[in-house]
Amino acid sequence: MSLTMDDRNGAIWLDGQLVPWRESRLHVLTHALHYGSAVFEGERIYDGRVFRLSAHSARLIRSARLLDYDLPWSREEIDEATRAVVKANQLTSGYVRPIAWRGSEVMGVSAIGTTVHLAIAPWAQEGRLSVLAREAGISMTMAKYRRPSPDMAPGQAKVAGLYIVCGIEKDRALKAGFDDALMLDWEGRIAESTGANIFLVIDGKLVTPKPENFLDGITRRAVMGMARKRGWTVEERAVMPAELADASEVFLCGSAAEIVPVGSIDQHHYQAGPIAKTLMADFQKLVREPDCEGFGEATHLMTEAPPLAA
Template identity: 40%
Template structure:
């Protein structure tokens, strides 16, 4: 295939990329009843390693919980499958996509006895918002779409169906010439990006919306909070950030497995700070890249070597 990857792990075995298919009446296809993860493997100085695999796996099982979805494989089985997939495909720097969903069977909304199907795919992947985004920053639009409230759907679960909201917000932004969106929650305060968490810097302190603001509990968010605290920064990790505060922020950046640490240089065409990557963002971004390159030996427990 075009990704140069030959196999996908599906329901317990390795199958050819082109054969990793499902029935058109798959429950998850109709109702969005799947949970997934996005994980990166980095080609570090000490060899290829999956970054925070245990935390991603834990979030996968936790995402399944509200949907009463029993993933029919243990953490050990999914770990073994993933390591074997990466080794056999010689993937050293890649994106890993585990997904579990209600499969073919009843097509009522109740999943009944439908099987829970599981697949793990991986492929090479570079910077999500582009290499230039990492140094220059991105221009974002505040979406006219609001995030689901956490009282409407568990927003801290990484459920496939949730991402129609991300698509609406992201595509609206791109149609308007922006790289990405910022999505406000039902109260009109800042939640996150379509696939990223957001951080704000003001007067040398760091702010990021808390879990009650309808965000995904991002693993990169958690990583950056730890790195910032290691460096002596005060981090307010349950902040409520109003829309207006974005414009007067000294710096803003996104975090995410895909986006890593991406500066935001403009919101709705208003420059943030001086309209380029700010110094605190640059420091934390460097700390993040030193971490994942294994330039530093700190947090070795976050790496699962192939």
């Protein structure tokens, strides 16, 4: 079987139709390819259903709004299209990548005059967490680039262009023998990894950076909900790098990653401890609950996106 992403059997939902996988193509003069204007999501299928589907579809629409464009499909239509394409590919577990982008009618920095497209591609892919990572945790290093300030970029949006720095830092980490990189924000506070949010356990409390201008993850919200349900204290606040020395456990969380213990961040070493392990087990139950497709704790995505900053 081919391993490349473009040479597979199956169907991709593309602009309202199920299109054979290999025929889901676009033109080289597409605005999003040149100027990073695509918005996307990463979702996971558990027992045939997409965890927090409505929250992801809503975030996709919000991300586009934050770039000043509207998707020509409603949240409900995107949910329905996702269910249809997952079913068409006969997937009971895997990953889903919805992506919306501005097309090829005109070429220039301005996207005015382009049409908006949407594709939804699901494929079989298990959680990224290897047995080793589950036991020993992943190894991380500090990133050099930082997450931008709110007056530099719309950091709450999941926009292709904002992933440039994540990609550079992920590659830099992998080439240096680490699994991932930890990024600071514009003020030197801990922000997130290149594709997931971060939690620290300090003095028995769960501590996570307040997402001032980076992705307020749907999994992050689920983790906070699970922890509070267990009666654990969760603090959302500014977290400084010096506090890495005070943590007894560190873990990442995100749709693709699920919950991943961190074994080290440069000179700091951690155990995959009881709090991360309990949350990992709780999470596997949560993603299979009957109402798992809804918004859950991701209430921040229930309201419409604010208008583009003036």
